[in-house]
Structures are given as structure tokens and as C-alpha cells.
Amino acid sequence: MTETAPRPTLEAVAARAGVSRATVSRVVNGGDGVREPLVERVRRAVEELGYVPNQAARSLVTRRHDAVAVVVAEPETRVFADPFFALQLRGISKELTAHDNQLVLLLTEGRDDHARVGRYLAGGHVDGALVFSLHLDDPLPGLIQRAGVPTVFGGRPGWSDGTTDVVYVDSDNRGGAREAVRHLAGLGRTRVAHITGPLDQTSAADRLDGYRDVMGDADPRLVVGGDFTPAGGERAMRELLDRCPDVDAVFAANDLTASGALRVLRERGRRVPEDVAVIGFDDMLPLAEQADPPLTTVRQDIEEMGRLMARLLLGGLGPGDAGAAPAGVVLPTTLVRRTSA
Amino acid sequence: MTETAPRPTLEAVAARAGVSRATVSRVVNGGDGVREPLVERVRRAVEELGYVPNQAARSLVTRRHDAVAVVVAEPETRVFADPFFALQLRGISKELTAHDNQLVLLLTEGRDDHARVGRYLAGGHVDGALVFSLHLDDPLPGLIQRAGVPTVFGGRPGWSDGTTDVVYVDSDNRGGAREAVRHLAGLGRTRVAHITGPLDQTSAADRLDGYRDVMGDADPRLVVGGDFTPAGGERAMRELLDRCPDVDAVFAANDLTASGALRVLRERGRRVPEDVAVIGFDDMLPLAEQADPPLTTVRQDIEEMGRLMARLLLGGLGPGDAGAAPAGVVLPTTLVRRTSA
DNA sequence: GCACCCGGTGAGAGCGCTCTCGCGGCACCG
DNA sequence: CGGTGCCGCGAGAGCGCTCTCACCGGGTGC
Structure with missing residues (x-):
């Protein structure tokens, strides 16, 4: 492998096209204010020499780096x-x-x-x-x-x-959460739980706020901490079922959490959505689509x-x-x- | 927000330290060949002015970009x-x-x-x-x-x-695969299957080669195609159980595949490892550790x-x-x- | 004591580019 | 037909840095 070949400079292109450096520069940067025949000649020279502008030199003067x-x-x-x-x-x-x-x-x-x-x-x-x-x-x-x-x-x-x-x-984490919880309420569910995400992240905190917007200060035992992972969802769902066996809906802070919750619900013999309705957040594909049953969720275009x-x-x-x-x-x-x- | 403040140049530092540009450059680039007192003075000037070298200018001459x-x-x-x-x-x-x-x-x-x-x-x-x-x-x-x-x-x-x-x-995909399959054989398993990865990737192809190195041309129905995903693992495992019910070991091309396989085995009532032993590849944590049962796998330090x-x-x-x-x-x-x- | 050497420092060129400025030519106006 | 304006192009000055080279002074060797 030879050392990096000496790359052609603006000067070289200019020489080949028979114009000045300035003109080549103009063409390379859009070609405004240069007459067509010259533009063409410069373009060809650039092509033939395989000229690529030196970004370092350019940045040095423009102070832009792209x-x-x-x-x-x-x-x-x-x-x-x-x-x-x-x-x-x-x-x-x-x-x-x-x-x-x-x-x-x-x-x-x-x-x-x-x-x-x-x-x-x-x-x-x-x-x-x-x-x-x-x-x-x-x-x-x-x-x-x-x-x-x-x-x-x-x-x-x-x-x-x-x-x-x-x-x-x-x-719109808060708004999305509201919509999810309202949907659950609209289904006639009264014991709507929320498995949160890690609350030191604003997205998780906002989703909890959205839940509270709708549920007010419902039974605080219906809110249980998760961490955006399937394992966290499983853990939370178990805890939830233990302390509130009458839970009939779960709004999970994200789809991964929901997938964990679904698994536990299945394990415990609860039917979804008949016994417990579940909503996730993210619409993470293919996870949400292929969940069992397919997951209703709040989509965000990531x-x-x-x-x-x-x-x-x-x-x-x-x-x-x-x-x-x-x-x-x-x-x-x-x-x-x-x-x- | 004001426009980017005018950053100090080498020249400015040199003036402040009472030396030449060249000396400042030397200090900034390691300080070899400059006497201690001067080094100190330049360092202080750099500090006081908050000097940061202009990478573009540097690259222009060194032709390195870091x-x-x-x-x-x-x-x-x-x-x-x-x-x-x-x-x-x-x-x-x-x-x-x-x-x-x-x-x-x-x-x-x-x-x-x-x-x-x-x-x-x-x-x-x-x-x-x-x-x-x-x-x-x-x-x-x-x-x-x-x-x-x-x-x-x-x-x-x-x-x-x-x-x-x-x-x-x-x-060492091939070697790792060999070791996995040999381990299964060492356990007395005779019907060792392999769920492959996508074979247009060398890692998957190499693992299959490793399997073949040990198994030779065993029952070709024991090799079934997967795609490195849990869903693919499930699909492949079902197929495998259907056509070779007597399978007693599975070497999965990666841990995700293995996790899918484990799920199907559980679903079908096969005990792991008693009925079917399973080995994955990657040692992807926490997946492998928290699998049910915890997954034996080939670790690579990614x-x-x-x-x-x-x-x-x-x-x-x-x-x-x-x-x-x-x-x-x-x-x-x-x-x-x-x-x- | 003189020539020599060598480490430390400064002067200056130049990396490849952009951009301002000025000049020449052409069109348009009076 | 002369003046004015403008458009297209080239000349040239740097952008901030590195690096070579020359210079200077203080040892060393004979």
C-alpha cells in the first residue's frame, strides 16, 4: 500500500481548466456568478482530476465544519x-x-x-x-x-x-399517557394501574403525571415502580397482582415493561384483555405487534x-x-x- | 446568545508568554526541547487565555485529523x-x-x-x-x-x-462452535441440532462450520435456519421438534436464538437440560444469566x-x-x- | 584560546482554501 | 457617441497552525 496519493488542489484544477483559483472555488461552491461554458470546463477538470475539497483548509477560513x-x-x-x-x-x-x-x-x-x-x-x-x-x-x-x-x-x-x-x-409523554389511561377508563376499567419507568428520566416522570391527570389520587398502591425493562415489568406486575388482585387494567411506561407484564399475567392465568387490559408506550416494532396478545400502545415517531x-x-x-x-x-x-x- | 467569542490564537499566547509562536507550538505539542521555565510560562498563558488549538489549521499542515x-x-x-x-x-x-x-x-x-x-x-x-x-x-x-x-x-x-x-x-466463531458441540457430545447427547444464524454473515456461516467439524454429516434435518432473533429461534425450534422429536441437544447460533428455543421447549414440556440441552453464543448479559434456565453459552468479549x-x-x-x-x-x-x- | 558542536529559540514560509477587491468589458441610458 | 452601471473574472491577502532552517550562546576538545 503506497502512501496517500497527492491529492489535487484547487490550483491544479484551475490550471487544467485554464481559469483562476477563485473561479474554481465558485464553481465548487455552487457556481453562482460564473458563466455556463466556464462552469462546464471547471466541472470537467474537477472530474478528470478527481478533485475533492480539503475540508480542513475550508474550515480554517469559513469557521464552519459541517x-x-x-x-x-x-x-x-x-x-x-x-x-x-x-x-x-x-x-x-x-x-x-x-x-x-x-x-x-x-x-x-x-x-x-x-x-x-x-x-x-x-x-x-x-x-x-x-x-x-x-x-x-x-x-x-x-x-x-x-x-x-x-x-x-x-x-x-x-x-x-x-x-x-x-x-x-x-x-408528548404526558398527553399520550392521558390518552392511554382515558382509553382504559373508557373501556369501563376502574382499577387502572401504572407501572412507571425510572422516574429520574423526564419521559417516565411525564408519563406518570399523565396517568395522575386522569386517575387523580386513586389508590396509590396501583402505581408501582419499573425501569423500562421486561424484567422490571415482570417484577412490578407480580407485586401489583399481590397487593391489588382486583386490578383490571395496566398502563405500562413502555412496551418492554408491558411485555414483561404480559408474561406474568399469562403465567398467573389472567386473560388479556378480558381480565386485565394492557397498554404500552413507544409502539416498538416488532415487539408490540408480535406480543401475545398484540399490544395496544401509544406510538411516538422516534x-x-x-x-x-x-x-x-x-x-x-x-x-x-x-x-x-x-x-x-x-x-x-x-x-x-x-x-x- | 452572542456569536462565538473570538478564540485566542497561538500568536496571542506567544505574545502573552513573551515567546515566539514556534515555542508555544512546541509546548502545546508535548514540550520537548523547551526549557522548563519557558514551558511553565507558556502553560500559564495557555491557561489564562483558555487557548484551544484550532484543529482545522493543524490538520491543514500535518495532514492528520485525529x-x-x-x-x-x-x-x-x-x-x-x-x-x-x-x-x-x-x-x-x-x-x-x-x-x-x-x-x-x-x-x-x-x-x-x-x-x-x-x-x-x-x-x-x-x-x-x-x-x-x-x-x-x-x-x-x-x-x-x-x-x-x-x-x-x-x-x-x-x-x-x-x-x-x-x-x-x-x-473464533468456528472454534467456539466446536467447543460447544463437543461439550454437548461429552454430555452423552447424540442427537445434537443446530439453529443457524443468517448464513450470509460470516459469523453465522463459521459457527455452522464449527458444528459440522464435530458432527460431520449427521442427520441434515438437525440443522435448521434461524436469523439471530428470538422469534427466529422459536420458529426453528418448533420445526426441529416436529421433524426430529428425538433431538436431545441444541446449539443455537446466538443467545437470542437460544432464548426463543428455550421458550418453545418449555411450552412443549421438554425439560432443559434433562430432555434437551441448550447452548447459545455471545454470553449476552443479562439475557443469558437470567434465562430460564440460565444459559450455557460461548462467550466472546465484544x-x-x-x-x-x-x-x-x-x-x-x-x-x-x-x-x-x-x-x-x-x-x-x-x-x-x-x-x- | 580557538574551532566546533549542540541544544534552545525565533523567523518565515506555506498548507489549501475563501473572499474581498478591483479591473475590464458589455449593455443600457441620455 | 460618451458616460454610467453592472456582471464576470482574476489577483492577492490572509485563516491558524507546523516545521524547517538559521541563529545564538555556552560548553568541549585539542
């Missing part, structure tokens, strides 16, 4: 194995690609890493950051805000209660959330720097009715 | 939701971070994207690439090789049969594979450009004995 950092705090391995995050990342990737931006992935591992990430962002290596801050007590968001880099958060940050002007994209995050960031980076950017965008959810409720 | 691309072909969403890949990525991230390299994530979506990735890599924006090529017919590897970028593959590429000099990191890929790439980028780099590194696997076999 790159966006995606910052993921990863206290647990879970975060990554979560299809939820994977889908969001995919949406982000698509949107960035469409705008010729690169995705720089920053995984943080413990406290020390936060400083590293902060330094990197402050270093002006990227034009903006997309940040997934999962926990209420995460110091990362603060660091990032201080770095002065345009940022969009994935999910409502815990410390943002509408007061500060952070930009984020979230699902990939779209990712896309939107990227679009918001890229948009904010553009011309209008003014306060046109919305503080938070909350995407609607829809109830998908299958068999379980 | 960035590595991670290319993931993503024919299905599965790829990403797969904890396997997530873990590998984590290992990569850790190793890159340790060497102050950035991770540029390139997800490809369909054929058109391949050209884009090829162009990006050929564009010399990164120092190297880590590529996950999952399928035999993937055109991506070829494109990348042609781009002339140092590359390490994750998993043995399908077209590499030891002849070409591609660098890759893989698990995160370490990621680390190693990064280390290999970074090492190859260093001084020794010569053929010191090994063509392929195959990590050993170990059989983890739990209850299921």
Missing part, C-alpha cells in the same frame, strides 16, 4: 442497546447526511469524560451539538450550555421546566424526533440567529389499538 | 438495535478517546449511500476507517479498499478467505473486539507502515457453563 456532535451520556450499557436511541440516531444521521453534515459521536463514560466533552465542544470543532441527557442530575447539559455551542436536546432536560430557553425535542433535532439545529445554525427558534418542540403521540386493550 | 470513521451498513434496523454492535462501538469509542481521536459515524442506508461514503473516505477527512460489513454481497468493502484509507474490518469480511490482506478482528479494532487501526497509522500488521486477529472464545447444558 459537522455536528452527538453526545450520549452512557451511565449504563442499556442506553445504547436501547432501540429507542438507535432509531433516534438513525433519524439524525439521515437528516445530517441530507445536509452534508458529519456526525461526530461522543460517548461519555463517567464523570471525567464530561470535562473532555466540554473541552471538545468549546474547542469549536463542530457547528453544534445534539445532546441526550437522560437523567435529572446530569451535569453535562450545564457544561455544554457554557461551552456556547448551539445545542438541541433529545427529550426534555430535567432542569428545564419551561423557564430557561433550552431547545429540545420531546414526545426516528422523526431524531430528524427534527437535527433539522432544528441545522436551521438554528443558518441565517436567522434570532429568537425564532422554539424553546421546545413536543411531537404528538397516537394511540394504536391492537388487542391487549 | 479522527476515525466508523462505517455501518444498515440494511435492517436490526443492526443498530443489536446490543452486539452497541458494545463494539463502545469499545471503539473508549480506545479512540484514549488516543484523543474522534469518532465519525457513517450510517449507510441503501446503495446510493455507498458512493457517498466512498467519496467521504477518499476525501481524506479521516485517518482511517473501521468498517462493519455484515453481508457477503456488500459492495462497501470494495469501495473502501479502493479509497486507499487504512481500514480495519469488524468480523471477517465474506470475500476474505485468507488470501487478500485485509485487516479484521473477529471472534467490547474488547471493538477496542482491538481501534488499536489495530491506530497502530497501523503510526510509524511502522510495513507489513507488521496482522491480516486478521481472531479472539478466543470461552465456554461459560451455566444450567442449560
Whole structure:
């Protein structure tokens, strides 16, 4: 393998096309203000030489990088194995690609890493950051805000209660939860339980709030803690059946939790939905569809959330720097009715 | 929010420390050949001004970027939701971070994207690439090789049969499979079945080869196709029980498949391991540990594979450009004995 | 004591690009 | 037909950094 071949420069292309560097630059960057025959000649020269602009040189003068950092705090391995995050990342990737931006992935591992990430962002290596801050007590968001880099958060940050002007994209967790619980109530169910997610995440907390919006202060024993995993769902469901044998509906904080609950219900001989109706959250496919019975759930368009995050960031980076950017965008959810409720 | 503050340059630091740009540069890059008092003075100036080197300017002259691309072909969403890949990525991230390299994530979506990735890599924006090529017919590897970028593959590429000099990191899929099947045979099982993975992936094909190494051309009905998912495992197990009711052991291509198989065995009233012994592959936690019964499986250190890929790439980028780099590194696997076999 | 060497430092060129500026030519107006 | 404006293009100045090279001073060796 030979050393990297000497790549052609603007100069070389200019020479070949018989024009000046400036003209080549203009053509490469859109070709405005250059007459057609010249454009054509330059294009051909670029083609023949296989010219690719040197991004470093370009960034040096434009101070733009066409790159966006995606910052993921990863206290647990879970975060990554979560299809939820994977889908969001995919949406982000698509949107960035469409705008010729690169995705720089920053995984943080413990406290020390936060400083590293902060330094990197402050270093002006990227034009903006997309940040997934999962926990209420995460110091990362603060660091990032201080770095002065345009940022969009994935999910409502815990410390943002509408007061500060952070930009984020979230699902309507509370509204979706309300709709789910109302649906259960509409089915005539009176003992509607909720298996929560980890409550230090705003999504889980918001879903609980939505449940409470409808159920008021119903029997507090109907609310039991889960952790967004099937195992947690099983545990919670067992506890629930033990202390409230008369439960006739369960709103689970997500589909994984619901799948665990379904398994326990089956094990304990409760029919779904006849004896106990079950609703999940996410509409995670194929999990929800192939559950037994197929799971009624609150759908959120996760990939779209990712896309939107990227679009918001890229948009904010553009011309209008003014306060046109919305503080938070909350995407609607829809109830998908299958068999379980 | 004000525009990005004017960041201090080398020049500014030099002025403040009362030295030349060159000296500051030397200090910033390790400080060799600069006397202690000066080093100290420069360090202080850097600190006070909050100086951060401009990577673009640096890259322009050094032609290094301290960035590595991670290319993931993503024919299905599965790829990403797969904890396997997530873990590998984590290992990569850790190793890159340790060497102050950035991770540029390139997800490809369909054929058109391949050209884009090829162009990006050929564009010399990164120092190297880590590529996950999952399928035999993937055109991506070829494109990348042609781009002339140092590359390490994750998993043995399908077209590499030891002849070409591609660098890759893989698990000893074949050896691990052999060990698993031998263990089953050692238990006195004579009707040992294998549920395969998708055979267009080398890992799945290699595991099947390992099975055959031990079983020879046993009853071909004992080999049934799966797809690395629990649902596929269920399907395959049903088929297996239907056509070979006397099966007394199953080697599943991975833990997800095994979990599906376990469920069907339970459903059909077969005791594990008494009636049918089951072995998986991956040792994916907590899945394997919490399976019912806890799953005996072939462990591979996935995160370490990621680390190693990064280390290999970074090492190859260093001084020794010569053929010191090994063509392929195959990590050993170990059989983890739990209850299921 | 003189030539030499060598480690530490500064001066300056240049990486490949963008962008401002100015010049020349052409159209349009009076 | 001369003046004015504008459009298309080229010249040239840097962006912030690294790296080579020359320079300077203080040992060493004879």
C-alpha cells in the first residue's frame, strides 16, 4: 500500500481548466456568478482530476465544519442497546447526511469524560451539538450550555421546566399517557394501574403525571415502580397482582415493561384483555405487534424526533440567529389499538 | 446568545508568554526541547487565555485529523438495535478517546449511500476507517479498499478467505462452535441440532462450520435456519421438534436464538437440560444469566473486539507502515457453563 | 584560546482554501 | 457617441497552525 496519493488542489484544477483559483472555488461552491461554458470546463477538470475539497483548509477560513456532535451520556450499557436511541440516531444521521453534515459521536463514560466533552465542544470543532441527557442530575447539559455551542436536546432536560430557553425535542409523554389511561377508563376499567419507568428520566416522570391527570389520587398502591425493562415489568406486575388482585387494567411506561407484564399475567392465568387490559408506550416494532396478545400502545415517531433535532439545529445554525427558534418542540403521540386493550 | 467569542490564537499566547509562536507550538505539542521555565510560562498563558488549538489549521499542515470513521451498513434496523454492535462501538469509542481521536459515524442506508461514503473516505477527512460489513454481497468493502484509507474490518469480511490482506478482528466463531458441540457430545447427547444464524454473515456461516467439524454429516434435518432473533429461534425450534422429536441437544447460533428455543421447549414440556440441552453464543448479559434456565453459552468479549479494532487501526497509522500488521486477529472464545447444558 | 558542536529559540514560509477587491468589458441610458 | 452601471473574472491577502532552517550562546576538545 503506497502512501496517500497527492491529492489535487484547487490550483491544479484551475490550471487544467485554464481559469483562476477563485473561479474554481465558485464553481465548487455552487457556481453562482460564473458563466455556463466556464462552469462546464471547471466541472470537467474537477472530474478528470478527481478533485475533492480539503475540508480542513475550508474550515480554517469559513469557521464552519459541517459537522455536528452527538453526545450520549452512557451511565449504563442499556442506553445504547436501547432501540429507542438507535432509531433516534438513525433519524439524525439521515437528516445530517441530507445536509452534508458529519456526525461526530461522543460517548461519555463517567464523570471525567464530561470535562473532555466540554473541552471538545468549546474547542469549536463542530457547528453544534445534539445532546441526550437522560437523567435529572446530569451535569453535562450545564457544561455544554457554557461551552456556547448551539445545542438541541433529545427529550426534555430535567432542569428545564419551561423557564430557561433550552431547545429540545420531546414526545408528548404526558398527553399520550392521558390518552392511554382515558382509553382504559373508557373501556369501563376502574382499577387502572401504572407501572412507571425510572422516574429520574423526564419521559417516565411525564408519563406518570399523565396517568395522575386522569386517575387523580386513586389508590396509590396501583402505581408501582419499573425501569423500562421486561424484567422490571415482570417484577412490578407480580407485586401489583399481590397487593391489588382486583386490578383490571395496566398502563405500562413502555412496551418492554408491558411485555414483561404480559408474561406474568399469562403465567398467573389472567386473560388479556378480558381480565386485565394492557397498554404500552413507544409502539416498538416488532415487539408490540408480535406480543401475545398484540399490544395496544401509544406510538411516538422516534426516528422523526431524531430528524427534527437535527433539522432544528441545522436551521438554528443558518441565517436567522434570532429568537425564532422554539424553546421546545413536543411531537404528538397516537394511540394504536391492537388487542391487549 | 452572542456569536462565538473570538478564540485566542497561538500568536496571542506567544505574545502573552513573551515567546515566539514556534515555542508555544512546541509546548502545546508535548514540550520537548523547551526549557522548563519557558514551558511553565507558556502553560500559564495557555491557561489564562483558555487557548484551544484550532484543529482545522493543524490538520491543514500535518495532514492528520485525529479522527476515525466508523462505517455501518444498515440494511435492517436490526443492526443498530443489536446490543452486539452497541458494545463494539463502545469499545471503539473508549480506545479512540484514549488516543484523543474522534469518532465519525457513517450510517449507510441503501446503495446510493455507498458512493457517498466512498467519496467521504477518499476525501481524506479521516485517518482511517473501521468498517462493519455484515453481508457477503456488500459492495462497501470494495469501495473502501479502493479509497486507499487504512481500514480495519469488524468480523471477517465474506470475500476474505485468507488470501487478500485485509485487516479484521473477529471472534473464533468456528472454534467456539466446536467447543460447544463437543461439550454437548461429552454430555452423552447424540442427537445434537443446530439453529443457524443468517448464513450470509460470516459469523453465522463459521459457527455452522464449527458444528459440522464435530458432527460431520449427521442427520441434515438437525440443522435448521434461524436469523439471530428470538422469534427466529422459536420458529426453528418448533420445526426441529416436529421433524426430529428425538433431538436431545441444541446449539443455537446466538443467545437470542437460544432464548426463543428455550421458550418453545418449555411450552412443549421438554425439560432443559434433562430432555434437551441448550447452548447459545455471545454470553449476552443479562439475557443469558437470567434465562430460564440460565444459559450455557460461548462467550466472546465484544467490547474488547471493538477496542482491538481501534488499536489495530491506530497502530497501523503510526510509524511502522510495513507489513507488521496482522491480516486478521481472531479472539478466543470461552465456554461459560451455566444450567442449560 | 580557538574551532566546533549542540541544544534552545525565533523567523518565515506555506498548507489549501475563501473572499474581498478591483479591473475590464458589455449593455443600457441620455 | 460618451458616460454610467453592472456582471464576470482574476489577483492577492490572509485563516491558524507546523516545521524547517538559521541563529545564538555556552560548553568541549585539542
